[in-house]
Structure formats: C-alpha cells, structure tokens
Amino acid sequence: MKKATIQLEDLACPSCMQKIEKAVKSLEGVDKESVKVLFNSGKVKFDFDDEKITIDKVENAITALGYEVVKSQVKPA
Helix, strand or coil, X not given: CEEEEEEECCCCCHHHHHXXXXXXXXXXXXXXXXXXXXXXXXXXXXXXCCCCCCHHHHHHHHHHCCCCEEEEEEEEC
C-alpha cells in the first residue's frame, strides 16, 4: 500500500466533499477506510494498492466529477 494526497483547486461545499469521497472509495484498489477529504485544505488523502490502481485513475475519477487536480503526491506506506 502507498499513501497519496491529491490537492484540489477548489472545494466549494460539503456535498462536493461527499461526492469526491464516494467516487474515490468506489475505486478498486483504494483502501476505503483510509479515504479522507479535507474540506478546509482541499486535499484528498487515501491509501492505495499500486498493483491494482494508479494515481492517474484516481485523479481521472475526481476530474470526471468536474474538480480540478492541482498536484498529487505519493509516498510509500
């Protein structure tokens, strides 16, 4: 498992936060218990299995909802 943080451009409301959290949790390879969307900082934090999913796929799921990804950071767990 690796740890990832994705910085979003703009997180306008709590319902946006819930949409993003639901989308990331639905992805195969993401540890559903680890997903946290931090409203105040506009960050999405989660653990993932890099043999099952790439950070690009997670970013694509977020951008498909209409949110802009500023940058991503992946660290070994």
